[in-house]
Amino acid sequence: PKYVYRFSEGGMDQKDLLGGKGANLAEMSRLGLPVPPGFTITTEACRAYMRDGHVPPDLRVEVTLALREMEDTLGRSLGDFHEPLLVSVRSGAKFSMPGMMETVLNVGLNDASVQGLTAVTGDERFAWDSYRRLLQMFGRTVLDIDGELFSGALEDLKTERGVRDDTELSAEDLRGLVATYKAVVREQSGADFPQHPRQQLDMAIEAVLRSWNTDRAVLYRRQEGIPNDLGTAVNVQAMVFGNLGPTSGTGVCFTRDPSTGHSGVYGDYLPNAQGEDVVAGIRNTVPLAELESLDAAAYAELRQAMRRLETHYRDLCDIEFTIEDGTLWLLQTRVGKRTAAAAFRVATQLVDEDLITMDEAIARVTGAQLGKLLFPQFDTEADTELLTTGMAASPGAAVGEIVFDNAQAVERSEAGAKVVLVRRETNPDDLQGMMVAAGILTARGGKTSHAAVVARGMGTCAVVGADELDVDAARRELRVGGRTLHAGDTIAIDGTSGRVYLGEVPVVDSPAMTYIAEGLDAGRAAAPDEETRELVEAVHRILSHADAARSLHVRANADTAEDARRARERGAEGIGLCRTEHMFLGERRELVERVILAADDDERDAALEALLPLQREDFVEILRAMDGLPATIRLIDPPLHEFLPDLTELSVEVALAAERGENDERRERLLTAVRRMHESNPMLGLRGVRLGLVVPGLFALQVRAVAQATARLRGEGADPRPEIMVPLVGSVRELQLVRQEAERVLAEEGRAADMLLDLPIGCMIELPRAALTAHRIAEQADFFSFGTNDLTQTTWGFSRDDVEAAFFSRYLANGVLRISPFETIDGEGVGPLVRAGVAGGRATKPHMHIGVCGEHGGDPESIHFFHDAGLDYVSCSPYRVPVARLEAGRAAV
Ligand code: PEP
Ligand code: MG
Numbered sequence: 024p025k026y027v028y029r030f031s032e033g034g035m036d037q038k039d040l041l042g043g044k045g046a047n048l049a050e051m052s053r054l055g056l057p058v059p060p061g062f063t064i065t066t067e068a069c070r071a072y073m074r075d076g077h078v079p080p081d082l083r084v085e086v087t088l089a090l091r092e093m094e095d096t097l098g099r100s101l102g103d104f105h106e107p108l109l110v111s112v113r114s115g116a117k118f119s120m121p122g123m124m125e126t127v128l129n130v131g132l133n134d135a136s137v138q139g140l141t142a143v144t145g146d147e148r149f150a151w152d153s154y155r156r157l158l159q160m161f162g163r164t165v166l167d168i169d170g171e172l173f174s175g176a177l178e179d180l181k182t183e184r185g186v187r188d189d190t191e192l193s194a195e196d197l198r199g200l201v202a203t204y205k206a207v208v209r210e211q212s213g214a215d216f217p218q219h220p221r222q223q224l225d226m227a228i229e230a231v232l233r234s235w236n237t238d239r240a241v242l243y244r245r246q247e248g249i250p251n252d253l254g255t256a257v258n259v260q261a262m263v264f265g266n267l268g269p270t271s272g273t274g275v276c277f278t279r280d281p282s283t284g285h286s287g288v289y290g291d292y293l294p295n296a297q298g299e300d301v302v303a304g305i306r307n308t309v310p311l312a313e314l315e316s317l318d319a320a321a322y323a324e325l326r327q328a329m330r331r332l333e334t335h336y337r338d339l340c341d342i343e344f345t346i347e348d349g350t351l352w353l354l355q356t357r358v359g360k361r362t363a364a365a366a367f368r369v370a371t372q373l374v375d376e377d378l379i380t381m382d383e384a385i386a387r388v389t390g391a392q393l394g395k396l397l398f399p400q401f402d403t404e405a406d407t408e409l410l411t412t413g414m415a416a417s418p419g420a421a422v423g424e425i426v427f428d429n430a431q432a433v434e435r436s437e438a439g440a441k442v443v444l445v446r447r448e449t450n451p452d453d454l455q456g457m458m459v460a461a462g463i464l465t466a467r468g469g470k471t472s473h474a475a476v477v478a479r480g481m482g483t484c485a486v487v488g489a490d491e492l493d494v495d496a497a498r499r500e501l502r503v504g505g506r507t508l509h510a511g512d513t514i515a516i517d518g519t520s521g522r523v524y525l526g527e528v529p530v531v532d533s534p535a536m537t538y539i540a541e542g543l544d545a546g547r548a549a550a551p552d553e554e555t556r557e558l559v560e561a562v563h564r565i566l567s568h569a570d571a572a573r574s575l576h577v578r579a580n581a582d583t584a585e586d587a588r589r590a591r592e593r594g595a596e597g598i599g600l601c602r603t604e605h606m607f608l609g610e611r612r613e614l615v616e617r618v619i620l621a622a623d624d625d626e627r628d629a630a631l632e633a634l635l636p637l638q639r640e641d642f643v644e645i646l647r648a649m650d651g652l653p654a655t656i657r658l659i660d661p662p663l664h665e666f667l668p669d670l671t672e673l674s675v676e677v678a679l680a681a682e683r684g685e686n687d688e689r690r691e692r693l694l695t696a697v698r699r700m701h702e703s704n705p706m707l708g709l710r711g712v713r714l715g716l717v718v719p720g721l722f723a724l725q726v727r728a729v730a731q732a733t734a735r736l737r738g739e740g741a742d743p744r745p746e747i748m749v750p751l752v753g754s755v756r757e758l759q760l761v762r763q764e765a766e767r768v769l770a771e772e773g774r775a776a777d778m779l780l781d782l783p784i785g786c787m788i789e790l791p792r793a794a795l796t797a798h799r800i801a802e803q804a805d806f807f808s809f810g811t812n813d814l815t816q817t818t819w820g821f822s823r824d825d826v827e828a829a830f831f832s833r834y835l836a837n838g839v840l841r842i843s844p845f846e847t848i849d850g851e852g853v854g855p856l857v858r859a860g861v862a863g864g865r866a867t868k869p870h871m872h873i874g875v876c877g878e879h880g881g882d883p884e885s886i887h888f889f890h891d892a893g894l895d896y897v898s899c900s901p902y903r904v905p906v907a908r909l910e911a912g913r914a915a916v
Pocket of ligand 2: 789810812813
């Protein structure tokens with residue numbers, strides 16, 4: 024295979040092979056934009072390296088050829104004594120993994136070429152500073168030397184010289200530091216720092232390939248659901264310098280505001296600095312617009328490149344650039360990350376500018392982003408004490424205890440506390456803490472700093488660059504405005520406004536969400552502000568297009584009239600699952616106990632009799648709320664352990680009562696019955712249809728209640744549309760028996776009410792046997808609904824109540840699972856059963872109506888699967904209905 028692509032050879036569609044960065048560098052080169060020359064080593068080389076444990080031999084040859092071409096173009100050679108070419112060696116995977124892998128800059132510098140660099144730039148200080156940066160990065164990244172040894176030596180030198188800032192060190196100081204660093208390298212690695220430029224390059228390339236599998240990269244991929252076997256590409260590119268003095272600098276810009284979507288000039292610029300300084304948030308940046316006054320020509324050229332890229336990609340782009348002594352260079356671009364709100368607004372703005380179609384617009388946003396618009400916000404009316412304000416980097420509202428490091432963050436969150444991670448700035452080593460934190464707060468850095476980028480990617484609320492904060496991590500103290508806060512103190516941060524509050528602040532639903540649900544003019548007291556209105560309109564446009572495009576219907580899982588109303592407001596087209604067992608909790612629990620444990624028919628009938636009116640009222644309310652729309656009512660499916668008293672507890676109670684000399688006959692009878700019915704595996708026990716067939720009258724009671732509720736509502740002129748659903752069916756005979764009884768009850772109630780009550784009767788498909796015998800079961804079913812929670816449980820043999828906590832983290836870590844199969848449908852293992860169930864059902868009844876009501880019904884990736892599998896609808900929680908509508912639309916375009 025070909026392992027090396029010149030920038031002139033690749034293009035934006037080759038992200039699999041060249042990684043995102045490499046593909047886009049190639050694309051920019053082809054557009055004729057000013058990109059420093061270079062080449063990309065493919066992800067295939069990385070996969071070969073991981074497989075074989077060494078760099079493929081062909082790679083060295085290909086690198087030589089590409090490097091020579093680069094040298095010829097530039098008229099300089101790598102590490103040359105006179106006019107050295109220096110290169111950067113950067114990772115770049117298909118999916119952005121900000122800061123997770125390694126980078127080595129200034130490769131090619133050695134004791135000789137540092138002189139050449141001095142001569143060319145006329146800046147001895149700069150040359151030695153570049154050399155010490157190479158030693159530091161190379162030592163840490165390539166030779167695996169503890170970075171503290173380098174940064175510690177730098178700190179010592181500054182203390183010795185009595186200076187605070189690196190820039191105050193002289194060329195002479197830095198030359199001395201280089202000597203110190205070389206000694207560190209020799210001591211720690213047992214060999215001298217390699218002087219040969221090509222050897223440096225080869226070692227740096229190998230280190231970057233290796234960095235695909237660092238702990239933090241693996242952890243990040245697990246968090247983001249990125250497959251482990253993709254590998255990273257490596258980009259080798261001529262260095263340009265933003266730290267050559269006041270006519271140089273480096274920055275990051277967006278073609279539109281990545282928070283609001285408004286077009287304009289957005290970004291950060293840092294004069295006289297290298298790119299890493301911006302990302303690390305080491306110094307505070309200036310707004311990009313100020314570049315115009317610093318260097319009007321470079322600014323104009325940048326504006327033009329921004330427009331060019333946005334038109335070419337037809338999307339918001341972010342761009343990293345460097346100005347080297349007045350010359351603009353583009354170092355990276357990509358379709359920019361953005362907030363959820365911006366995604367919707369940018370998509371509709373691009374439609375209005377005729378750059379994309381509505382079909383493309385719905386592909387540009389995701390259900391996950393829409394989900395984020397449901398993020399809670401702080402109650403702005405509440406009494407609050409503002410501590411300070413920073414930059415709003417990632418939306419949301421977080422309240423928690425202050426923690427200052429990973430260890431504390433993990434310890435406190437494992438103890439059940441919500442934590443806000445407070446750092447001067449973050450770096451990739453803070454990832455663990457960031458992952459468990461409810462919010463992230465930093466004192467330094469801009470909207471493109473590590474903290475901001477990572478938090479946005481994780482959907483964690485973050486405020487960055489709150490520069491009034493004095494963070495003293497060593498003493499675990501935070502000073503601001505004359506106050507000192509300690510670890511454990513509560514603060515609240517608002518990732519939408521950038522405000523930081525002392526103490527608890529009450530959280531309310533996002534105002535946008537309420538408008539998205541109820542419409543902009545649903546007679547609410549407060550009119551939305553302009554920004555909210557724009558966002559809501561954008562979301563509505565996209566949702567209505569998704570509604571028009573989708574073939575899947577969207578229903579809700581709702582057990583109460585309140586849920587039903589909420590779901591309807593959000594666009595649900597019916598109830599896909601009304602779990603009736605929830606109606607038997609609370610005060611009614613005792614009645615159910617009596618039904619299940621009854622000693623004789625009379626006792627049971629009495630209990631059933633008492634339940635009937637209660638159950639009927641439940642159904643009246645729900646059916647009224649869903650008037651005119653289907654409502655699937657599932658007959659009771661109680662895993663018995665959730666319903667009956669716990670055996671151990673009850674035994675203790677009875678024993679204690681006996682000791683006290685009390686004689687509680689009811690309790691003792693209950694104990695005997697519970698003992699009799701106690702199950703080792705309740706999830707696989709007397710549940711669902713099995714219970715219905717074992718306890719006479721229980722299902723009949725429910726069917727009767729549905730029938731009476733329907734008759735009553737029809738009598739009032741309403742249009743109730745209940746469907747009766749039988750859970751946990753494994754054999755057609757089970758369903759047949761229930762159906763016979765249900766039909767008998769419906770006929771009886773129909774006669775009594777003088778109307779035809781031929782309600783649809785169907786069943787859940789939630790056992791492998793049901794899926795595999797669906798053609799038989801369909802003989803007795805008017806519809807199917809996949810219960811993918813139980814289907815996943817029984818296919819994997821995973822107890823759904825236990826295993827996620829018990830060992831999924833291990834399974835996610837070692838790659839058995841990419842994501843919990845209870846969250847996203849396991850397309851490989853459970854998927855074929857769903858497909859078999861659909862095929863079986865429709866073989867018997869070609870137009871059989873089929874849906875899904877497991878939790879997967881609200882999961883974006885799963886919804887695409889259900890669309891492909893040919894289902895008629897998904898059913899999910901009321902809050903997720905808009906998300907499901909959007910994803911169903913996206914699946915269809
Ligand atoms: C299911 O099993 O997927 C289902 C919807 O039923 P329950 O979660 O109530 O078992
Ligand atoms: Mg189930």
